[in-house]
Amino acid sequence: MVQTSNAIERTLFASMLLGIGLFIAAIYVAYHSLREEGALKDIDTAQSAIVSELAAFSKIQREIGYSRFIHNFKNGVLRRDEGKLRLAQKNLESALAALDELVKLNPGLKLHTEQLRQTLDLYHSNAYFAIRLISSGIPTDEVDRAVKIDDGPATTDLKALFEAIYHERLALQEKLQVLVDDRRHHAEFDVVKAGAMLLFAVTLGWLLLAMRWRVKALQAAQDGLARIEAKFANHEDGAPAGFENMPFRNVEDRIGQLTARIEAQQRELLTHADGLSTANEELERFAYVASHDLQEPLRKIQSNIDLIGLREGAADDPDLTARLDRIARAAGQMRQLIRDLLEYSRRGSRPMNKGRIELHALIEDCAALAQENLDTVDGRITVEFSPPTAEIDGDPSMLSQVFANLFENAQKYASTDHSPDITVRGVADPGGVTVTVTDNGIGFDEKYADEIFKPFVRLHRRGEHGGSGIGLSIVKRIIERHGGTISARGAPDRGAEFTIHLPLAVERPVEQPVEEEGKHHAEAV
Numbered sequence: 159m160v161q162t163s164n165a166i167e168r169t170l171f172a173s174m175l176l177g178i179g180l181f182i183a184a185i186y187v188a189y190h191s192l193r194e195e196g197a198l199k200d201i202d203t204a205q206s207a208i209v210s211e212l213a214a215f216s217k218i219q220r221e222i223g224y225s226r227f228i229h230n231f232k233n234g235v236l237r238r239d240e241g242k243l244r245l246a247q248k249n250l251e252s253a254l255a256a257l258d259e260l261v262k263l264n265p266g267l268k269l270h271t272e273q274l275r276q277t278l279d280l281y282h283s284n285a286y287f288a289i290r291l292i293s294s295g296i297p298t299d300e301v302d303r304a305v306k307i308d309d310g311p312a313t314t315d316l317k318a319l320f321e322a323i324y325h326e327r328l329a330l331q332e333k334l335q336v337l338v339d340d341r342r343h344h345a346e347f348d349v350v351k352a353g354a355m356l357l358f359a360v361t362l363g364w365l366l367l368a369m370r371w372r373v374k375a376l377q378a379a380q381d382g383l384a385r386i387e388a389k390f391a392n393h394e395d396g397a398p399a400g401f402e403n404m405p406f407r408n409v410e411d412r413i414g415q416l417t418a419r420i421e422a423q424q425r426e427l428l429t430h431a432d433g434l435s436t437a438n439e440e441l442e443r444f445a446y447v448a449s450h451d452l453q454e455p456l457r458k459i460q461s462n463i464d465l466i467g468l469r470e471g472a473a474d475d476p477d478l479t480a481r482l483d484r485i486a487r488a489a490g491q492m493r494q495l496i497r498d499l500l501e502y503s504r505r506g507s508r509p510m511n512k513g514r515i516e517l518h519a520l521i522e523d524c525a526a527l528a529q530e531n532l533d534t535v536d537g538r539i540t541v542e543f544s545p546p547t548a549e550i551d552g553d554p555s556m557l558s559q560v561f562a563n564l565f566e567n568a569q570k571y572a573s574t575d576h577s578p579d580i581t582v583r584g585v586a587d588p589g590g591v592t593v594t595v596t597d598n599g600i601g602f603d604e605k606y607a608d609e610i611f612k613p614f615v616r617l618h619r620r621g622e623h624g625g626s627g628i629g630l631s632i633v634k635r636i637i638e639r640h641g642g643t644i645s646a647r648g649a650p651d652r653g654a655e656f657t658i659h660l661p662l663a664v665e666r667p668v669e670q671p672v673e674e675e676g677k678h679h680a681e682a683v
Contacts (some may be wrong), residue, residue: 173369173434176362190206197337198458204330205465207263211323214260219316221253222278231285235302238292243285245560247269250282260319264326270318273311338462366434373427459489473560510553510639514663517550517557518543521582524558528565537569537578548586556636561595563629564656568597573651577603590642590662601648610646 204464220229227249234242257275291301363677463482518541525539532539565580572578576598584593602610609615637644639672641661648654 167251172534172565173362175470176365180359180362182303191292194337194340194458198461200333201337202336202461204333204388208323208330210326211260211263211267211326211397214256214263215319215323218253218260221256227253227281231281235288235292235305236298238298238301240289240292243289245291247285250285254278254282267319267322270315270322272315272317277307277309277312310353334465369427369438374604399451428524456489456492460486463489506557510556512551512553515550515552515554515557517548517593518546519582519659521561521584521593523584524561524565528562531566531569532578532580535569535572535577537572537580537582539565539582541582541584543584543586545586548584550591550593550640550660551663552640552660553636557640558577560633560636560658563633564595567629568595568654571597571599571654573598573600586662588662591660593658594655595658596653598653600647601650601652601654604648607646611644 227246230242230246230249233239234246256274257271257278261271284307288301288305291304296304299481463486466478466558467482521543522541525541529539561582568580569578579598581596583596584591587590606615611630611634615627634644637658637660642659644658646654646655646656
């Protein structure tokens, strides 16, 4: 008996160590995910800033280039065209505004803009001066000499601006490459972490089973001692066999001591069982967080796809575009699978927001939403209830998801030979309410009637109908959390039928109000 107690203590200690290990692993994964997310946000911010800087720089070049300012200014002077000179002034004003925007985006570039700004301001003033000279009848060659400016310093500033932005872009690319290399290293290490965490979880499950076996052994020992005590109480001819030479009082005291010890161990086991229940809840939460963190690499994949697509010439490469599209579609499928896994985890651990529900009305609302999609394929949905009202206790959001999933499946697996036709029938009796959802789709082999409710089970190829294979698992989990059952029947090319049974709402007692002081409270009805 002492050995059994020690074994249980060792098992509980090992379980606690494994739980701590899993908790530390979860913190480690969360920390690295947050750090990588922060680095990615910094890169996104820097990338946006560089794009804006390049746009402002391009606008400056465009406004003061040969097709705008230079063209307008030279033609305005040589052809004595005041309109062209005013257009040149507007070109300079636009360039100066873009220069202000560039400095606002990156104040560090201000050092490379002073000579350029002075040159543009001087050209702006000379445009006014040229207009006055032309209006005064000054010859063209004299006007040209009067407004001519040495723009060498401005050209130097433009070159320095471009080099500064270019080096900033190179630094960002190096930072991104470091992040990619770091992610590749962590991806290799993630495989090891996942294997270790899986091993921890399996070991913890084995320890829990071992402790359960030990508890059963203790219970059997206690039952045996109770039978021995009963024999002493009912034996008329002396002590039972095996106890002839032991004083009756000593045997009785010994049995009492053993019984007291077993009861103490049982209380201790109950305490540890509560702790294990809490640990199990923590494991479920950990599974949810771990699944959530799986989305981070997908975000980075999509971000890198976008960056590659923005490279110069990428849009002109059809092979590259097709490959990027395939990668994006694969990432989207993985993202949908992770979302379904998160939903499956939530439905098993999230507290229920229970209330009184009129099931017929809830199904009618779900059917009305489904009919909007069915209208696009000339489908229909019919709801019949007998009697027309049936109240249950449940979470309306969860139950709405059940019927929405069933209606969506009926449309997804519709036959190509005819339009979808869905029939919902509800029957309420004292034993509960039974709802059947029948469709005329492609159906399934009835030998898989139990398998389709298991996660990731798919009876068709992914490319035919899509989906992740989680929907019916979520439906079953929600129904079971409401104390109900769900089953399925079907045949190939003859449709499918899902039968749900839920308990009716429990009538709650209502107390009558006290009519006057001194009277007794009315009994609850």
